[in-house]
Amino acid sequence: MRVLIREVKDRIGSEVEISGWAQNIRVLSSVLFIELRDVSGTVQGVLLRKGNEELFDELKGLPRESVLTISGEAVKSQARIGYEVQIKHLEILNRAETPLPLGVVDKIESDIETRLENRFLDLRRPEVLAIFKVQSTISNSIRDYFVRKGFIEIHSPKIVAAATEGGTDLFPVKYFERNAYLSQSPQLYKEIMMSAGFDKVFEIAPAFRAEEHNTPRHLNEFTSIDMEMSFASDEDVMDVLEDVIKAAAQSVSSLNERELEILGVEKPSLGYRFRRITYSEYVKMAIDAGIEIKDGDDLSTPVLKAVGGKINQFYFITRWPRVLKPFYVQPYDDTYSKGFDLQYGELEITSGAQRVHSPHILIDNLRSKGLSPESFSFYVNAFRYGMPPHAGWAIGLERLTMVLLNIPNIRETTLFPRDRTRVTP
């Protein structure tokens, strides 16, 4: 019966059977050591030549990263971790080819490009696995939070007929005799769910953006964590967002101590209240920092770096100018809106807003953004027969993972990233 390598230390003195990858084999004249790795950790197996000549010779020539099962007694030893497995039986399940296109335990760091080309090998590295164990905690914790608070999980269509928000480029797909697109966001659908009376919904699903960006923080396919709630304001959903982020950080701190240690990252400590800085205040801060910008300009990357780069915390930028936000964002006054972003330093993690709920304002907004209300009739109709006030936001899961683990490149927090030039693996 197979046990996980992590469990071996609780079975000292008894027989164990473990399976995994032979990540390193050290051969001396009459004894050899084999480091076996599985999802839970590594342990060393040891074999004396004397009395095991045949097994010894077989293992001696085994290529690294071959998959095998070994069994034998777990014993205390002078191994670094204090115990090892004395090999009695061994079954080679699959022999790896040589040389490896990417060393799993080599002392040499490979380029991100080489690593992504051979991602299945790269993902075998404990520090890469750790990222995705943490990401699993984050998404589970957020899902758990929503379910506890009475949100309904939804699954909106990813093949859509038209641009959801305008602006962003979409990936066209052939839909039988018509043209359709991959969804850039569940925005319109989650709002329709408010009209449908679901009250509070969330969705964790891919979003697709056909922008030709080439940066360490953009993907053309990412995982969007969306929420929308009825009878709520921008302030209300900012409270929820702060709660959600703190819950996720708390879960990571308590469930992923080992992964944080492997990654050399401190437990995220979010014992502070997220600051709420209005857009206009932010512009003033930029001006004070000597940057040329005026109220009404978008916050460019250099501005966010100059101002936000000094804030090593989560904080909101609120009340954005209406002209800089999409048509569905509720006005605050003639100039400003109830749209907000959640930032960490210079990086945007979330954007959200209280939404327009009046069909008349919605139609005006669509027109003023140069969009045709007729082509959004499936959406506008939901506003005409009783749409409650509502608000919501969307977090990028990969970006949140970057921030909580202090990882500078979003490709590191994505299993198989889709960027400007990569569709395989």
Next chain:
RNA sequence: GCCCCGAUAGUGUAGUGGCCUAUCAUCCGAGUCUGUCGAGCUCGGGACACGGGUUCAAAUCCCGUUCGGGGCGCCA
């Protein structure tokens, strides 16, 4: 879309016109070593992205192609 940069063994690199039948490490292979743990030691193997040009001479300079990285725009 605009701008900048890069491409040398499986992997990571050295190299700035002749000293390059190309450096080092890792890796792979052979051998050696009763307990290693980044094992050690000896020997061996393996590369100048592609096409064109300049030159007596090109990994090195120029042009193009392909692929990649970064910055900006835009966004999660």
